[in-house]
Amino acid sequence: MHLIMILTALGVAGLWRYKYPFYSQGSWNxxxxxxxxxxxxxxxLLTMTGVAVLYMGADEEPMLWQWQGRFSYLIVSGMLGFAAISLLKLAYQSWQTQQIVRTCPQITLLGKRSRVVANPLPFSALVGFWQPELIVTEGLLTTLDNEHLEAVLHHEQGHYYYRDTFWFFWLGWARSYxxxxxxxxxxxxxxxxxxxxxxDFWAAQQVDPLLLxxxxLQVVSTVSVPPDSCCAAFSCAAVRDRTSIRIDALLAPESVASATNLWFWSWLVLAFLPLVAVPFHTCSHLTSTAH
Incomplete structure (x- = not known):
């Protein structure tokens, strides 16, 4: 049973990812x-399958197939162990980044508390976990006037509104393992x-999209910073070559994020489905023990 669960989860995961080149565009949302x-x-899905198998234990009935249970147990133990190590490594790297940021001087910039990094390149970002800090470079302060600087700060406020540093820490963890x-x-x-x-869309509701x-254009054309899992930057290397896409999205008449449809989150039910097997396994084990 355990090995079947693992193989099924791997099959579903592979087929789900196979859809990537064919997904429909639709709206940005x-x-x-x-x-x-x-x-x-x-x-x-793979993590929940591993948790379910780990909870159910290594032994399976009948005795002839016990090797499957133990082999499956070793597989998920290795996978979850690697995931745990990846999490600890990522958490430590994020902690190091935050410690470095906290050594920078703090100022009030257009009504927002910020830390200034002594770097001539224009750059801004949120760094942290649930309550991230805003950092800006000296280069950004000298490159942009107050109007454009305010637009950048609203963009960072958009990251704060969506808690991007928090969610992308966990997504970055999933990517790592x-x-x-x-x-x-x-x-x-x-x-x-x-x-x-x-x-960008969030900021465009507060300031002129053209300013943003x-x-x-001024910031991305002069700086390339690798993305960090606990950092949400106005410009980063991953999207530097897609500046025109962001600008077109900003200036297009339909560039307004639509309301979230709960149907979009229905895939979460499938992800947690392996946990449904746990109570059935427990009942079966209790029944066999009683006999």
Whole structure:
């Protein structure tokens, strides 16, 4: 039973990712949910399957097939162990980044508390977990005037509104221990792009979209910073070559994020389905013990 569960989860994960080249575009909001489900479902399904098998234990009946239970137990133990190590490594790297940021001087910038990094390149980002800090470079302060600077800060506020640093920490963790799944890196790059577009839309409700587009051109054209799992930046290497996509999305008349449809989250039911087997296994085990 355990081995069948693992093979089924692997099959579903592979088939789900196989859809990637063929998913429909739709609106930006629909595209965000489609890419998110394609990226997040396979790791979550495999993790929940591993948790279920680990909870049910290594022994299976009948005795002839006990090797399957023990072999499956070793597989999921290895997978979950690697996932745990990946999580600890990512958490430590994020902690190091935050410690470095906290050594930078703090100022009030256009009414928002920020930390200033001594770097001539224009750059801004949120760094942290649930309550991230805003960082800006000296280069950004000298490159942009107050209007364009305000547009950039609203973009970062959009990241804060959606808690992008928190959610992308966990998505980055899923990426780190399931990199072997099909299309992982392509979907990750898509998510980074769509994350920036979503924050752009949020900022465009507060400031003139043209100001935001001009700020994007000035900043992205001069800086390339690798994305960090606990960092949500106005510009990063992953989306640097897609600046025109962000600008077109900002300036298009239909560039307004639509309301979230709960149907988009129905894939979560499939992800947690392996846990349904746990109570049945427990009942079966109790019955066999009684006999």
């Amino acid at each position: 629909q595209r965000w949910h489609q890419v998110l489900s394609l990226f997040a479902l396979p790791p979550l 399931t990199a072997w799944l099909p299309h992982t890196e392509q979907l990750w790059q898509e998510l980074l792009l769509l994350r920036e577009i979503r924050a 587009a001009e700020s994007l």
